[in-house]
Amino acid sequence: MRKIDPNKALPQIHSRKIVAQSNLFRVESLDLEFSNGETRQFERMAGGNRGAVMIVPMLDADTMVLIREYAAGTHSYQLGFPKGLIDPGETALEAANRELQEEAGFAARELTELHQVSMAPTFFNASMTIVMARDLYPKTLEGDEPEPLEVIKWPIAESDALLAREDFVEARCIAALFLAQKWLKEQ
Structure with a gap:
């Protein structure tokens, strides 16, 4: 079984911006850099954190x-x-x-x-x-x-x-x- 590293560093967010929005949702684009130097752009639904x-x-x-x-x-x-x-x-x-x-x-x-x-x-x-x-x-x-x-x-x-x-x-x-x-x- 593979070990899970609980201390693994989260990717660094270099920029974030809202790329789409409606009455219900906001789509956020993230420019990320991972601990191995790889960079990627991810999109996610921006939450209101209300739960x-x-x-x-x-x-x-x-x-x-x-x-x-x-x-x-x-x-x-x-x-x-x-x-x-x-x-x-x-x-x-x-x-x-x-x-x-x-x-x-x-x-x-x-x-x-x-x-x-x-x-x-x-x-x-x-x-x-x-x-x-x-x-x-x-x-x-x-x-x-x-x-x-x-x-x-x-x-x-x-x-x-x-x-x-x-x-x-x-x-x-x-x-x-x-x-x-x-x-x-x-x-």
Whole structure:
């Protein structure tokens, strides 16, 4: 097995500039020099560093709460866990409880951070905290969704059937499901 050098120097950034921008994204070009003298130009999505949360809500010991919402990227309705950005001044757990209320109509008395994941770290500087939510009770906050989200109760024992669905495909949702199952087994 190959050793990993934890002290390896990061490439030096000689210049950075925004090369494209929309209402949602900024593309940044980086001129880099690596420790071996090689130079390259990389492009990445410039992140806002706010972070995001994805919540695995457990209605009871056996039942998860999922939402079904429109996904513009695939122009389809997708089944997944509630998620959203962390607002300025919020912690990940505060954002998780707010998003849970906005998207699923529940609040949680018990919130636990399971893991932090990133999406395509070669191109994005964005992280998402996966949160387990338990001891739920009905509570709704107004969100920013353009239409009411469908709330679906799903038995965790039927996770294989969930994974077989064509509308449960987001990698972060699948990772959250496996992290939640592992965490629940350890409790």
